[in-house]
Amino acid sequence: MNKKQLFSVMSFLLFFANFFAQSTDKEPLQISPYAGISLPQGDIKNFSQNGSAFGVDATYQFSKTFGLAADINFTSLKFDETFNIGGLPSSYLQNNIVNDKWRKTTFSIGPVFKFPLKKTNISLYALGGISSVKTPEVKGNITGGSLNMLENFRVSEQSSSGFGLNAGMKVGFNLSDKVGFYINPQYSYSGAKVGYSYKDPTSSYIDVGADVPEFSDELYGEEPYTGKEIDFPTFNITAGIKFSFGGNPDKDVEENVNRNLPICIINFDSIECRGPNQIIRLTSTWFGQNATDIIDVKIFNGSTLVSSGNLISNNNRPLGAASGLFPHALSISGYAGSILRAEITINGINGVLACSSPSNDYESPICPIDPCNFQIDPTNFTCDMNFVTFNATSSWTNVLAGTIINISAYQGNTNIPLNISPNNSPFTVSGTGTANHNITISNSYVGQPITIVMRMTDPSTGQVTSCGGLDLTVPPCTTETCDLVEIEGSCRNGQLYMEFSVDWANYTNFTNYSIYLDAVDQNGSPVTGFNAAFPPSVLTAPSGSQPFNMNLMQLYAGQTITITSKICETASNGVKHCCTNVIKIAIPECCENCDSISIIDNTDPNQKGEGFFRSLWTISNITSAPVTKISLVLESFGANNSTTAQVIPQPNFEIQGAGIITPTITHNANPIGSLNGRRSNFWIIDFSPNPFTGGDLVTIIERYDRKILKNYRIRATLYKTDGTRCVQYLYFNN
Structure with a gap:
């Protein structure tokens, strides 16, 4: 129905209302707008999903029980994108492309029979008139196999008109003398034909002598289109408001009617196959x-x-x-x-x-028993900072033990990583059963088209069967989400640091929200200076990330700090709608800090050797934290013979002794793990109870008889009273 026709119909309704409103003040005129859901019936339900219906009618009551009504009704149905023509091998899926809804407009007029009650009234009506149908262009393409992208179904963009019928029952409830509410189950028929064409696969199967005919891709590709036409019936369940003008016959007859007329109706809506x-x-x-x-x-x-x-x-x-x-x-x-x-x-x-x-x-329909089936609901999803999660169900019927189910996703020919739980793919099944899945995909695919499919592999033959799938566009996440991310607990230049970030997304009214932080040590005590360093801060954008970095006191070395973040809406009586996260950050036990420490080499490399080699080092005055312990490790030592005579056995160079010879109080080193007297490659000097602040360090390396020094390397680690340490290397290379 075009705009000119619609204007003519609305003008008639207004004339109808004006004429009968003036004709009597006893029997009222009623104007009733309504809206509700529309359920496709007949052949049209094979192509479309449930939609919406709305309209308005004007009714004039000639008597308490008889009237005349004029109605204009608009119906909109969405094309079912999962439709397929059937009969194709399971490996060929169908992808339908449609850019609009199927629409029907009906103008009708006819009699109304009314049964008034005390607070309710029942009206039965059957109205006839003209109906127009407008359909968008629909194209169906095969996906998969050698027939990929072959168009096998089409509906052209078209408009048609025909006989229209609206019949139903109004159940009304009087809210006042002039206003009422009503329920309106209604059958709406349009004789306007919708034409479509498709490739029938029936004649593309060839008898090759096997139990099952073989499908020919070539025959089906050459198959001509078959044209068909269908009409457009729907069953509408609507509700609306009734406005009365003139008198109020409902009230006039309240005392004379049956106040408890019992009526009940049961109707089939649909019967669908779900496996067997x-x-x-x-x-x-x-x-x-x-x-x-x-x-x-x-x-x-x-x-x-x-x-x-x-x-x-x-x-x-x-x-x-x-x-x-x-x-x-x-x-x-x-x-x-x-x-x-x-x-x-x-x-x-x-x-x-x-x-x-x-x-x-x-x-009841005859349901084919599919060996497997896969259903995914793209309207039921959850999301967080990084992922979108869908709910899906897989099922299988009478399969062999060891059958493998695999769920995968693609964008074009590129595989998309999925995280599936429970029943992660692939998994093994047997017999008959179902499994529920939560399928998680990266939110980097939001707004992009993807395909999710399920396949089943027979363990005896290796045959792979397609169990269905879904082409979908990953929906955007609008849920407010937040996250608390650990970066690291670290040590730099002798200082302890704790780093983390707070991330958030989809906060529309972001200026009403703030970040609140709290931190406690492993004993549950507040971390010193944390709250002062990080007071509440207002979000700066609907989505974003804010890093935080704090220099910690040395007393937190080796501890685990627990951080709590909250993003809350600020209210007059406090905060509300909080998104809370908790993380734990491990702080390093010690840090390297060589500030103010230097070691000067005073060793004579030209020692000829009289059984041992003596190295002498001067540790400058330490102005930072004093040293409580020094460990010495002889990592390498090499020397050449000073004569041609060979020393048998060959030398095994080890530290024989070590210690601090100045200041005046001598501190001897102790060998660790010595296997031969007091010789070892690992020595420790302990300064308890008086920490060391500088002096001369000597090491004596045995088995140096008749040798000339070639190289050595000694690692000295100084442990300080503030929990830090300094690693220095004493080395010589000739």
């Missing part, structure tokens, strides 16, 4: 009941009871209101292709029957 089972969905509607009455829904196949009681959701429970509706769902198996019937019963006080009604018969 069928999932049935129904809707029950009632009015004129007591809120305490009990609803009882049963499913029959002929006279055989198929399901009842708590096997059906929202069953065997109080209604909770005099009028309303319940959605119901149940799972059955073994009735594929059977005719099913639903019955609703509402039992009043003491089990007295208040209402009973059967549904129309409904044929």
Whole structure:
């Protein structure tokens, strides 16, 4: 329906309202806008998902029970992007591209039959008129195999018109003399045809003498398009507001009507295959009941009871209101292709029957038993600073022990890393079962198209079967998130440092939020100077990262510091909506600090050797923290013979003795791990109880008889009273 037609229809409704509003002050005119959900019916539901319906009607009551109504109704359905034409091998998936919704507009006029009650009223109507349908362009392409990107389904952008029908029932509730609320289940039919074309795979299978015909890619690629047309019926469940003008016949007849007319209805909404089972969905509607009455829904196949009681959701429970509706769902198996019937019963006080009604018969579909299936819900996801997580379900039927399930993701031909838990991929299964998964992907893919698929490998043949998948665009994360990241606990130039950062994302009103920090040592005591160094700070952007660096006192060397960060909204009575994180940072036990320490080499390298070599070093006056201990390690020592005579056995150079010879108080070194008397390559000088502040250091290296020095290297480590240390190397190379 174009703009000119829409303007004409609205003008007629206004004229209709104006004319009848002036015709009588006894029977009112009612203007009723409404909106709700639209459920596709017939062939159209194979192509579309549930959508929306809205409209407005004008009703004139010629009497208390009879009236005339004019209605304009707009319906919008989204094309089901998971649609496939069926019949293709499982390795060929179908990708549908659509850029708009399917839309239907119906203008109709017809009779209304009204049954007024005390606070409610029921209206039955059947309106006929004209309907127009507009569909966007849809293209379906095969993905996978040698037929990749072959177009096998298309709907052209089109508009058509035809006969329109709206029929249904209004259940109204009077809020006042002039205003009311109503529920409006409605069947809306459009005879406007929607044309589409597709490649039928039936004739592309070749009998090669095997149990299963072989599918020919070449035949299917050359298959001509088959054209079909379908009409556009929907079942709409809407609600709206009624505005009355003129008199109020509802009020006039309140005392003369049946105030408890019991009505109840049960309708099948859908039956879908889920593996070998069928999932049935129904809707029950009632009015004129007591809120305490009990609803009882049963499913029959002929006279055989198929399901009842708590096997059906929202069953065997109080209604909770005099009028309303319940959605119901149940799972059955073994009735594929059977005719099913639903019955609703509402039992009043003491089990007295208040209402009973059967549904129309409904044929349960024959469900093919797929060996495996994969379902992922792209609308149900969570996210944090770095990742987006989806919920998925895998299932398998009658498979061999050792069958391997593998879930993977791709962007084009590039594999995307996934983190899956529980039931990480790949995993091994047998028999029949299901598994739930949380699939996590890097948020670097937000806003990008990806494909997630499941495949199953037969352990006996190695055959790989596609179990389905989903093409999706990774949704953006709008949840406020934060993180506390450890950088390091470090030591630089004898100073202890603690570094970390606070990260955040998606804080729209960021100026209302601040960062709060706290730190305690391993004894639970506050870290000195921490809160003064890092007072609360306001966020500077909706998303960002702020680093923090603190110079710690030496008393925290070797400890673990616990840091708590909170990003909170500032309120008049404190803070609220806090995002909290905790980390632990290990602080190094000691730090290298050679400030003010130098060692001067006074060794005579020309010693000829009389059994030992003497090295002499002067440690300058130490102005920083005094030294409590020195360790000496002879890392290497080399010398040449001073004569041609060989010394047998060959020398094994070791430190025979070491110590501080000045100041006056001599400090002798002690060998560690000596295997021969007082010789060792590792010596320690302990200055307890009087720390060392400078002087002369001597080492005596044995087995130096008749030698000429070539090289040596001694590592000296000085341990200071402030917990730091200094490593110096004493070396000579000729």
